[in-house]
Amino acid sequence: MSTKRTLAKHSLFYTVANGVEALVPFLLAPILTRSLSPTDYGIWILFITYATFMRPLIGMSAPDAIRMRFYDFDQKQLDQFIHTVLFVMTNVMIFGLIIIFLFQDFIAVATKFPVAWLISIVVAAFLYEVFYTVLAILQFQGERVAFLYTQIAQAVLSMGFILCFIYFDWGWQGVILGRAIGLCITCVLSLYKLGYSASQLLRIPPRSFYRNTASFGLVYVPSGMIIMAMALIDKVVAAHYLGVAASGIYAVAALFSSAFWVVNNSFVLAWTPWLFRRLKGDEPEKIREVLTVSALYFVVASCAAGTVYFFSLWFAPILLGEAFHDAIPLMKYIMIAIVLQGFFMHNMKFLHNYKKVTVMSVCSLIAIACNLWLSIAWVTEFGIKGVMQATTISFAIAFVISSILVIAQLVQTNKKEVIPVV
Numbered sequence: 001m002s003t004k005r006t007l008a009k010h011s012l013f014y015t016v017a018n019g020v021e022a023l024v025p026f027l028l029a030p031i032l033t034r035s036l037s038p039t040d041y042g043i044w045i046l047f048i049t050y051a052t053f054m055r056p057l058i059g060m061s062a063p064d065a066i067r068m069r070f071y072d073f074d075q076k077q078l079d080q081f082i083h084t085v086l087f088v089m090t091n092v093m094i095f096g097l098i099i100i101f102l103f104q105d106f107i108a109v110a111t112k113f114p115v116a117w118l119i120s121i122v123v124a125a126f127l128y129e130v131f132y133t134v135l136a137i138l139q140f141q142g143e144r145v146a147f148l149y150t151q152i153a154q155a156v157l158s159m160g161f162i163l164c165f166i167y168f169d170w171g172w173q174g175v176i177l178g179r180a181i182g183l184c185i186t187c188v189l190s191l192y193k194l195g196y197s198a199s200q201l202l203r204i205p206p207r208s209f210y211r212n213t214a215s216f217g218l219v220y221v222p223s224g225m226i227i228m229a230m231a232l233i234d235k236v237v238a239a240h241y242l243g244v245a246a247s248g249i250y251a252v253a254a255l256f257s258s259a260f261w262v263v264n265n266s267f268v269l270a271w272t273p274w275l276f277r278r279l280k281g282d283e284p285e286k287i288r289e290v291l292t293v294s295a296l297y298f299v300v301a302s303c304a305a306g307t308v309y310f311f312s313l314w315f316a317p318i319l320l321g322e323a324f325h326d327a328i329p330l331m332k333y334i335m336i337a338i339v340l341q342g343f344f345m346h347n348m349k350f351l352h353n354y355k356k357v358t359v360m361s362v363c364s365l366i367a368i369a370c371n372l373w374l375s376i377a378w379v380t381e382f383g384i385k386g387v388m389q390a391t392t393i394s395f396a397i398a399f400v401i402s403s404i405l406v407i408a409q410l411v412q413t414n415k416k417e418v419i420p421v422v
Contacts, residue, residue, distance in 0.1 A: 059129030158182030256312035
């Protein structure tokens with residue numbers, strides 16, 4: 001019972017902390033859906049989609065690498081590792097900027113994004129990855145107050161700059177600038193508080209350090225990018241086949257599902273360090289405790305998603321501008337997809353603990369490939385609804401496959417416990 005109370009308390013904390021950042025889209029929605037056209041709002045959504053998709057590519061999945069290795073390192077090794085991942089992601093960002101410069105016209109056509117603002121996507125992806133790397137460090141260090149303040153700082157700064165630029169009628173360009181500036185200031189202050197100076201970050205680490213970091217990142221990329229890749233496929237397919245405005249409608253339909261995502265992700269943040277500690281010794285009693293908590297999670301998560309959905313049906317017409325009311329009937333499809341996404345990510349944490357990185361990446365690639373195929377197959381006939389249904393089925397397939405793999409891993413672990421080695 002004390003374990004469940006502890007997890008509930010930590011989950012509540014992370015719900016509040018992540019809720020601070022998640023509140024920003026809700027608070028901005030009445031303003032942006034009234035001050036921007038669906039097309040302009042679609043450009044903003046494509047910016048967020050591309051930046052979050054590029055996060056694991058820029059950072060080589062640094063936050064997940066830190067979570068996986070945190071308990072394997074002493075403080076000196078951890079500092080070296082963090083310095084290395086920051087060095088690697090800085091160089092990957094520079095490489096990304098060079099690619100954008102060389103192929104900007106082709107990329108602009110392929111992404112349906114204004115050519116002059118392509119650079120902002122790479123820079124924002126870098127800033128997002130640094131921000132979430134800082135949060136991963138604070139999470140596993142148990143620095144919950146600092147975690148909360150970091151979220152608050154980023155949310156307040158981003159909202160402040162966005163509202164300022166919207167007031168001066170800078171349109172979607174002002175929204176992008178406001179978000180980037182807020183992230184930049186938060187990242188600089190957070191790294192300084194963690195004790196990382198500019199001179200330290202610019203120092204080249206030993207070659208073996210960044211070779212190991214890069215090799216892990218390349219293998220882990222599909223797992224680290226699955227959520228972003230699925231969102232990218234949905235919005236890009238919608239933009240190409242139905243117009244940029246369709247991406248805006250899709251994002252508005254997903255807005256209320258993000259409230260459930262915050263609650264679900266908060267549980268995962270609180271649960272992951274606890275799970276890794278519980279499974280460390282492969283003791284049957286602790287494994288049974290983990291499975292009990294997991295079963296409870298599936299039930300509570302489903303109930304929470306239903307509650308959020310029915311609340312959103314009442315609140316959405318009040319919050320949204322009239323031009324975006326077509327998104328309301330679509331909310332049920334994306335909510336189901338988000339629930340299944342949460343179940344899949346829950347399973348991935350088990351595989352993460354056992355360092356089954358290749359298996360995780362294969363599961364992720366299957367989901368990504370299914371989503372791409374089904375989205376293209378259904379978008380013409382069913383529109384945005386077809387894209388959302390493709391995502392739902394893809395996550396359902398990934399959840400079933402990962403469940404089988406988790407069960408197989410636990411059975412294998414249990415056999416090791418009960419069968420003596422001669």
